[in-house]
Amino acid sequence: MDGVLLAQFIMNGLMLGMMYALVAVGFTLFFGVLDIIVFSHGDTVMVGAFAGLGTYVWLQSVYPDIDTVWVCLWVVLASLLAVCLLGVVLARGLIMRLRSSPPLNTLLATMMLGTVLREAIRLFYPDGSNPQPFPKLLPDTSWVLGGVTVRLDSVLLFVGGLLLIGGIHLLINKTKLGMAVRAVAQDSEAAQLMGVNFSFIVLLTFALGSGVAAFAGLMNGIYYNEINFSMGVLLGAIGFSAAVIGGLGNIYGAIIGGFVFAFLQTIGAVALPFSSAYKDVFAFAVVIVLMAIRPTGFLAERSSQRV
Amino acid sequence: MAVAFSPLRIENLYVAYGKADVICGVNMEICAGRITGLLGSNGAGKTTLLRAVLGLTPPRKGSVVFNGMEISGLPPHKIAARGISCIPEGRRIFSKMTVEENLLMGAYMEKDRDKIRQRLERVYRIFPRLLERREQFAGTMSGGEQAMVSIGRGLMNEPKLLVIDEPSLGLSPALVNDNFRVIRQICEDGIAVFLVEQNVRQTLAIAHYGYVLAQGRVVAEGTAEELKQSEEVKKAYFG
Numbered sequence: 001m002d003g004v005l006l007a008q009f010i011m012n013g014l015m016l017g018m019m020y021a022l023v024a025v026g027f028t029l030f031f032g033v034l035d036i037i038v039f040s041h042g043d044t045v046m047v048g049a050f051a052g053l054g055t056y057v058w059l060q061s062v063y064p065d066i067d068t069v070w071v072c073l074w075v076v077l078a079s080l081l082a083v084c085l086l087g088v089v090l091a092r093g094l095i096m097r098l099r100s101s102p103p104l105n106t107l108l109a110t111m112m113l114g115t116v117l118r119e120a121i122r123l124f125y126p127d128g129s130n131p132q133p134f135p136k137l138l139p140d141t142s143w144v145l146g147g148v149t150v151r152l153d154s155v156l157l158f159v160g161g162l163l164l165i166g167g168i169h170l171l172i173n174k175t176k177l178g179m180a181v182r183a184v185a186q187d188s189e190a191a192q193l194m195g196v197n198f199s200f201i202v203l204l205t206f207a208l209g210s211g212v213a214a215f216a217g218l219m220n221g222i223y224y225n226e227i228n229f230s231m232g233v234l235l236g237a238i239g240f241s242a243a244v245i246g247g248l249g250n251i252y253g254a255i256i257g258g259f260v261f262a263f264l265q266t267i268g269a270v271a272l273p274f275s276s277a278y279k280d281v282f283a284f285a286v287v288i289v290l291m292a293i294r295p296t297g298f299l300a301e302r303s304s305q306r307v
Numbered sequence: 308m309a310v311a312f313s314p315l316r317i318e319n320l321y322v323a324y325g326k327a328d329v330i331c332g333v334n335m336e337i338c339a340g341r342i343t344g345l346l347g348s349n350g351a352g353k354t355t356l357l358r359a360v361l362g363l364t365p366p367r368k369g370s371v372v373f374n375g376m377e378i379s380g381l382p383p384h385k386i387a388a389r390g391i392s393c394i395p396e397g398r399r400i401f402s403k404m405t406v407e408e409n410l411l412m413g414a415y416m417e418k419d420r421d422k423i424r425q426r427l428e429r430v431y432r433i434f435p436r437l438l439e440r441r442e443q444f445a446g447t448m449s450g451g452e453q454a455m456v457s458i459g460r461g462l463m464n465e466p467k468l469l470v471i472d473e474p475s476l477g478l479s480p481a482l483v484n485d486n487f488r489v490i491r492q493i494c495e496d497g498i499a500v501f502l503v504e505q506n507v508r509q510t511l512a513i514a515h516y517g518y519v520l521a522q523g524r525v526v527a528e529g530t531a532e533e534l535k536q537s538e539e540v541k542k543a544y545f546g
Contacts, residue, residue, distance in 0.1 A: 183401050183412050189363055190399040192383035195416040195464070
């Protein structure tokens with residue numbers, strides 16, 4: 001294979017890796033703080049993309065002359081805020097209420113919620129059953145560097161993702177609020193005895209994880225120029241796998257897991273003797289093998305509790 | 308006893324898990340500047356009573372009054388905000404945080420940075436070992452050092468009432484003596500100490516007053532001297 005094609009594949013892999021990492025961060029945050037798997041998280045990503053699209057369509061109809069930069073900012077802001085709110089409502093209305101019931105109930109309830117979100121978009125978004133074209137919110141500029149095409153929008157999306165991850169890192173590790181989040185993740189009762197408002201931390205975590213997922217949804221839309229109501233299913237499965245192979249509960253593990261999964265898909269598409277249609281089969285198969293070899297993931301979190 | 312100001316009053320408290328009452332009509336008073344011991348064998352309801360006071364298991368009935376205000380039914384963080392601090396059983400330190408972060412968590416509700424720094428210095432004076440290890444992850448330390456972190460963390464809140472649950476559990480006798488010396492020191496600063504222990508002899512050696520709990524009821528109370536002689540204490544422990 002020639003270098004140019006390889007470089008193109010690597011760039012594609014990085015973009016996918018960032019999306020997966022952003023989704024996986026949510027899974028790992030929720031698990032870290034509440035020890036639960038929120039299976040509707042993939043569909044949260046989809047809602048983020050549709051919230052962005054809806055905002056765009058509305059802006060176009062009300063202010064047709066508005067500058068693209070502003071459109072882009074409003075779309076991102078509206079999508080993030082809407083999905084943060086969705087996360088808070090989900091935490092308050094469903095997750096916190098199911099606190100005292102068996103974990104299986106939460107698992108089932110979030111799975112069902114995922115279906116509800118999917119079907120709601122399919123039925124209530126105009127022409128929601130069909131894929132929707134996603135607007136080009138970012139400039140069309142691209143450069144050719146040594147034969148490799150680098151798109152400005154991809155660079156911007158990637159940098160946006162990096163900033164988001166950097167922001168979460170700073171929030172969790174350098175602020176008092178982040179310290180409270182970590183304390184709740186390690187021992188929620190002890191944290192409460194120190195005066196940490198548990199419900200508030202849970203809501204904050206859900207707002208944070210969901211907002212990050214919304215960005216992943218927008219990124220997906222802009223990158224592929226198309227979104228559909230069921231896009232969250234595979235993204236959710238991938239994000240969950242990424243979080244698991246990285247080590248559930250560990251944010252950096254989730255990020256690594258996201259890029260590892262994208263790397264596996266890329267290998268599946270490029271380096272293996274069968275058709276690239278099998279890339280997901282290959283990647284998920286490797287995930288299964290990785291889980292067998294290292295059940296706690298790359299960066300084991302709370303390994304002692306699982307024995 | 309009557310002259311001492313009593314910040315915590317427990318009245319006719321019932322705590323239930325499911326439908327079964329674990330604590331049945333307990334009355335207690337914990338005084339400032341004194342160590343009040345809570346004795347009882349395994350399963351007597353000591354931990355449940357503490358959980359109710361701290362808000363972790365809301366009581367079914369009865370009242371817990373702290374500094375003249377009803378606190379039963381409040382969430383744990385609001386109770387902590389009133390000035391109740393806890394050194395929980397099994398230490399419950401944040402093992403993946405540094406020693407200093409653990410201590411800072413103890414002062415989570417304090418906004419004044421100067422006050423936090425002063426309290427940090429005070430804890431480091433009591434436990435110089437923690438100063439040496441302040442950047443170390445708390446989970447990598449020895450059991451005795453973790454106990455210091457847990458006690459230090461409990462002091463960072465400058466509580467009016469310090470609840471200590473089984474401080475001697477899993478520690479060597481020498482370390483237990485060290486910890487009990489610190490507890491006595493805390494108490495001499497005017498803080499009310501509520502000490503829960505299975506070890507009768509040690510508790511009665513340090514406590515001023517004590518309650519004996521058996522099957523969710525107070526079966527005996529009195530000064531440490533009285534309890535040492537009491538038949539009820541022997542019965543509560545040895546059947």
